[in-house]
Amino acid sequence: MHELPVTQSVLSIAVDAAQQNGGGRVLAINLVIGEMTSIIDDSVQFYFDILSKDTLAEGATLNFRREAATATCLDCQQQTPVKPPLVPVCPGCGSSRLVVAGGKEFYVESIEVDDENHSGS
Numbered sequence: 001m002h003e004l005p006v007t008q009s010v011l012s013i014a015v016d017a018a019q020q021n022g023g024g025r026v027l028a029i030n031l032v033i034g035e036m037t038s039i040i041d042d043s044v045q046f047y048f049d050i051l052s053k054d055t056l057a058e059g060a061t062l063n064f065r066r067e068a069a070t071a072t073c074l075d076c077q078q079q080t081p082v083k084p085p086l087v088p089v090c091p092g093c094g095s096s097r098l099v100v101a102g103g104k105e106f107y108v109e110s111i112e113v114d115d116e117n118h119s120g121s
């Protein structure tokens with residue numbers, strides 16, 4: 001259930017950005033989530049819909065981009081993008097000496113704010 005604090009921070013980043021852009025509504029939030037995190041898109045969206053009520057970010061669209069992890073083979077140096085469930089051996093040489101890195105990202109890549117501020121006119 002760690003999507004809740006994560007979603008709270010995403011919301012606060014989005015609302016801050018909206019206020020800095022003249023108080024327009026947040027239209028969309030583009031998020032990057034590593035494949036190795038256990039964060040579930042639907043859970044983030046679920047919490048976001050609840051938390052964003054009566055804020056500048058209410059009704060914003062969440063876009064998720066999944067970032068793959070990279071497995072590097074210690075024997076042949078081949079690098080392979082991986083995601084769970086992880087491959088146990090190198091697809092190049094069959095070695096099991098793999099080091100997995102990355103895929104743990106979670107951040108707000110960009111926020112789209114309606115800077116026209118023409119609502120209600």
Ligand SMILES: [Zn+2]
Nearest residue numbers: 073076090093
């Ligand atoms: Zn290999």
